Amino acid sequence: MGLLDREFTEDNIVISKVDDFLNWGRLSSLWQVGFGLACCAIEMMATSASHYDFDRFGVIPRPTPRQCDVIIISGTVTFKMATRVKRLYEQMPDPKYVISMGSCANCGGPYWEHGYHVLKGVDRVIPVDVYVPGCPPRPEALLEGLMKLQEKIRNESLVKKAIV
Amino acid sequence: MQEYFRNIWQGLSTVLTGMKITFKHLFVPAVTIQYPDVKVPLPERVRNRLYVNMDDCIGCDQCARVCPVNCITIETVKSVPGEDLGKTSNGKKKALWVTQFEIDIAKCCYCQLCVFPCPTECIYMTDVYEFSELERENLNFNFVTLSKEEILQKKENYAKLEAEKAAQKAAAAKPAVANPEQKPTDN
Amino acid sequence: MALKTEEMVLNMGPQHPSTHGVLRLEIELDGEIIINVKPHIGYLHRCFEKHCEAMTYPQIIPYVDRMDYLASIYNEFGYAVAVERLLDIKVPERVEYIRVIMGELQRIASHTVAIGTYGLDIGAFTPFLFLFRDREKILSLFEMTCGARLLYNYIWVGGVSHDLHPNFLRQTKEFINYFKPIITEINNLLTYNKIFIERTANVGILPLDAAINYGITGPNLRASGLKWDLRRDDPYSIYDRFDFEIPVGKGWMGTVGDCWDRYYLRILEMEQSLKILEQAIEQIPDGDITSAIPKRIKPPEGQIYARVENPRGELGYFIMSKGGLQPWRVKVKAPSFVNMSIFGDLCRGHLIADVVAILGSIDIVLGEVDR
């Protein structure tokens, strides 16, 4: 059983330092599954292109999910695709994160009403960490979403949160 | 044989040409915008998050009707006579209490169609794009300025008025006029 | 014959670095040689045609955008042309020019992605980013005009939503001047690279008769050697006023209709688009842009098929109206869908690596294939 699976009941300085250290590693090196779905994928590509440069945040696309930390659901998830998305997500090693990018991935977007073949929100199949709104979101918005995710990771802790 | 050496030559020379170009670019300053530190000014027509200036909204439902995605939900209540709702900035008189004005930004496709028909130009797109959320519910924006109690009160007021009217009508034995403003919400 | 190896079925996609989105290819292999490729599409089927039946005519435009998301303007253009023909609307001069300018800018933007991702498929990473860098410049032009970067909702039936920004023409001119040397650079970096030529020339040859029979259009058809461009051959809007050439594939590095031809044709087309842009910017008149926009679009009963030359080929809209506010049926002839249908035949007998090269060279957009 690895350290990450363990939950400590009490907080102390060592744990919080270790926490910070591990979290820092995780948040500054989020490798992304090289995977795009629809129009948002183009903006995702633009984000990794020279103007916005995902690499600044340590995000690089990896071809196989086995070596990835974050999956950016960029675009419309259809029913035909949903099972595949789920499997891709499952095949990533833990700890892993999900960014849902764009209206479609958030809740079906413009297709929520008549889209007989569109999954209304990717959170119906996989747990989403950050929702980035927009159709498509500007690259900056995606970067902001990523920073929000980093913020979230930074606040993760091995200490079991006391049930208040 | 000639072909053989030409291939070698072409291979080497084109590779070197390519390498020259990439080497040159090694020293070309990067075009990257360092986003969180530097933000490029957006052009004025930029289309991002919607905003509704509720002071100006007359609750005419135009925007909701034109939206292809149906992500605007408006519910209005007629004012009772004597209530002053104020005027919009371009001089129209408001006659309806807007008791619900929700835009589900998560669904919106940023097409700007809702902006054009608005008679008071109170719904418009801003340049705010940094509003990612950890929960999807937070993306459902509510623009109503009235508090919950006020809404309830307005509804009551109107119901009372209705009742009175109905009573009057019943008294006058006239056919009831359907309320044109009471639009059923569609989601 | 060498030792007969057993057939293997290799799966490429839907998540695969080089399937340009969510396409799944089922590749039957004999050793490394492809026996058959079966494309599975529909992973991005977003029910466009169903939406059309539930929307009013102007409301369809945002959905039209989302079909071929790399060339949204052109989708709107085609749709607007179709509805205008159905309604018998004549749009003002200035609008026509704006549309042409936007359309050609969009064509360049779309081709940059096509060329860039093609380089990526072959393994060259850098040209892709160079081209994306320049595409960003075009996008900022669009953003300046209508506020959106990718999906514009700009061309409306009877007009356009905004007039041009005062700075637009000047910046476009700057862009044209900026972009010309870039094309040379890309040529030196990628197009004439020996490895690139080896990878693409004589690969995926599409003979002309098969191309016509399969209804292939756009650069892919022209690369096979037919001078067929709807801007010339079935002129819409004001394309008959411009002086430009239609490049056709000549088998520069190999056989007519191979991958290199298809690729190079796009580069030539970008040059021609720049030429059209220059002329359009010279000629654009002043005037009103909203005068022809109808308040309520309610076409009479009837049907129309109108088509335009999208960066990927012939984009046609078959609109059937039964007199309501909503169309009865809208069917899109999506060029990528048609171009994709020959893909399986094109791959036979090649190596696995060639699948990627061929797929990249026919330049599909899955949003349009699946709609």
Added chain:
Amino acid sequence: MLTEFGKVFIFFLMAIIFVVIGVFVASLIRANRPTQEKYLIYECGENALGSPWIKFNIRFYVVALIFLIFDVEIVLLVPWAMVYQDYGFGGFIIGAIFLVLLAVGMVYEWRKGDLEWARPYPILPTVVKKRVKEEIIENKAVTNQEIVVN
């Protein structure tokens, strides 16, 4: 006295130890949250179609075979290369004969096409029901002219 190969041996041990320690340390830290789908073979998100353990193209084998022979010859050439200069022209001739034999084998393989990798034999797409007679239409006529590669 530790010989040079002794040091090499320690290098080997060192490398193994490094990997083992690396994996071990990681196992102390890393998470382990098994799910069923996680342990499926990755195949672009699809179910794997058939087993990957198939037989391979014979080319791989032939390449390995030629390589082996070449390797052996080269290994024999190494002692020759060290000393042949002491034997003057005669030494060179012995090596040269050997090399020429090698070259003969090489040329033979080349001629026989064993050096060709599995080459693509593209099958062109065709019209399903071809028209009886193909006419050349004016529009289709394309002049063939070379472009200048700069």
Added chain:
Amino acid sequence: MIFEFFADLLGSQILSAIIIAALPLVFIILYVLLANWLERKVSAHMQDRLGPMRVGWHGWLQPIADMIKILQKEDIVAKDADRKLFSAAPVLVFVGCYAAFAAIPFSSAFVGADLELGLLYILAVSSIVVAGILMAGWASNNKYALIGAVRSAAQIISYEIPTVFIILCIIIVSGTLNLTTLSEQQSGTFLNWYILGGDVEGWKKFALIPFMFIGFIVMYISSVAESNRTPFDLPEAESELVAGYHTEYSGMKFAMYLFAEYANMFVVSALVVAMFLGGYQSPFGYVGDLINVPWLIPIEQFFWFTVKGLFFVFVQMWLRWTLPRLRVDQLMALCWKYLIPIAFVNLLIISFLMIL
């Protein structure tokens, strides 16, 4: 020699050897971190980007963050994979790469193991890598991995032949296989480097120059191919085979491949440097000589060796970010039809020249 130094200091040769063996490990780790960062920076700047920027100055902490993250990643062994071989493969691959460091002379004072047969030894251990790669592909039970592995094996063994031919050329000219001796022979200025004919006397030197140059080019091309980098990176060609033989690997085991890849890049660069570009010798002479501080010389030598090695690593990156990749048949054709005949003729000519 450092070995003797430590042996005297600690009184035990084994301990000393362990330290000697550990030092390259430290070097590799530092170098991999640097190379990883460099690769991302170089690629970024070639593409008008910036590359990692957010952790540390210009992102220099990026590889460290990557490592820390990889430490935390789950280690997945698919159900159908062959567990034993799956875990053994990274060991083999890394061992193969690392063992090659033993023979590399970093400076006159620091050689892991001063092998008489250094050049051949490096070749020999690199064949372990091939077996490891095949094992990885096989054990993964994954099509992409298997095809990638088999291709990779075929590629590496094919490109070994031109390499060996060029090594033979060097043996003929220098009369040694010992990398340290080889470096020593090229001392003095860069005019003595083997790419410029080495320390051979008279007209032969000038006659050798073009052939040495050809040899150098062939050697470099084939060594790039042996370390599976673009334009020869088909075994892990992203666009067709996902990630090649390490498709199924995650977490630390994947990191081992990463280490091995970068280490391999350095090994082949070092080999080229030692053979053609003077090894650890400075091109101009030493400051230590000038100011008469003998202990400075090995340090300078180390510096020069690292600089030269890194330069060729950089060239590999440069190539990678410039060129498209070859197809498998073209790759083989390049080896069998171009490099091998050229290297062969080169060998004949050089061997003939040397007896004249």
Added chain:
Amino acid sequence: MKSTQEIYNLLKEKFQEKVIQHLNTLPKEEVIEVRPESINEIVEFLRDDKELHFDNLILLSGVDDANGSKNKLEDGTEEITGGTLSVYYHIESMDLRHKLVLKVSAPRENPEVESIYDVYGCANWHEREAFDMLGIIFKNHPDLTRILMPYDWEFGYPLRKDYRNPEFYQGMKVPY
């Protein structure tokens, strides 16, 4: 260049009752309606005839005419019985530059149309799409399977006017 009327006359002469009618009352496009079971012959003739030489199939679109009787179900949706489904073929000649629209109609309950995949290569996928979306069955088609929808989609043909969404597909909720 030939007008639709001329082509109609030609076809009528050659194929007699297999060609049903020439619809030219509607604005914008004239349509020739033919029998669904002989569409392949007609198209092949159109392609191979020297005068006509329609070498390119632009578009094949299925349309739900929804002209049968509609009966409301309890949940407010409609069900249509009877009537027809149609297929429109837009063909053109790239060198002679004329276009033509053909139409076939088949009864909704048994919409069988002859496949023309062997005349025009691209018809293959178009027909599969029409099958997928509207359930039009193309006889003799080599591989008439769903193309856009999942292969195991068993909830009907989505582009029919009376299509109803299922509640769940593979455990995923379909409506919003």
Added chain:
Amino acid sequence: MNLYDFIFYFFAALTIVSAFFVVTTKNIIYAAFNLLLTFFGVAGIYVLLGADFLAIVQLIIYVGGILILMLFGVMLTNKITNVQIKTEASFVIPASIGVGLFAGVLIAILLKTEWRNSPADIPISTLVPIGKLLMEEWAFVFILLGVLLLIALIGAASIARKE
């Protein structure tokens, strides 16, 4: 026990154990990878015997060549698709008895015999003497080997290619 002995026992054990697995394991791929270890161990023994050139040749040819060739051969010839690549063995019991006896006798003889047990001095580089021998006494064999390899190359390639 000094270091030399220890390393010898290590390599001897490595060789023998892995060789044992080679001949007993069911899975042919395991056998191949165990063979790798055997070759490696034998190379170690060569080194201990002062034959460094041969050790390296062993690695280059056996590990880098023959083993890879065998792996490719295995991949080419086995119906790996459905069954686990297992190979049966026959006559296991008689064979093990016979071989056991044989080995016993052999070893007994070996141990009984008084071997002249004085190691010769082996120079640092074995390459030059080997080269000298090759050029002087064995030059003819050297050329002959060239011919043989040529025949092997042509023969093997054409057999493999043959219908």
Added chain:
Amino acid sequence: MMEVGLQHFLVVSAILFSLGIFGVVTRKNAVMVLMGIELILNAANINFIAFAKYGNFGFDGQLIALFVIVLAAAEAAIALAIVLNIYKNFATVNVDEINKLKE
């Protein structure tokens, strides 16, 4: 335990040799038989080299071992080619089955 000398190497060689024979005898798969043969050859080589060192025969032993390796490689190449060829014809590499099939 006595100091490692010639006998030790010879014993290792003998065991390896026996194992090789065992493999050749028991295995049905032709490739496995080949592996057995390689083991035998390796055992022989150990002998050669051991004697070269302890027997004071000079370098001839090593040279012959080198020749053996070379021949082993040639043998392996040819043998595997034949195996492949047999496989092509009989679709099996099982030695017994091939015997049967030949009749």
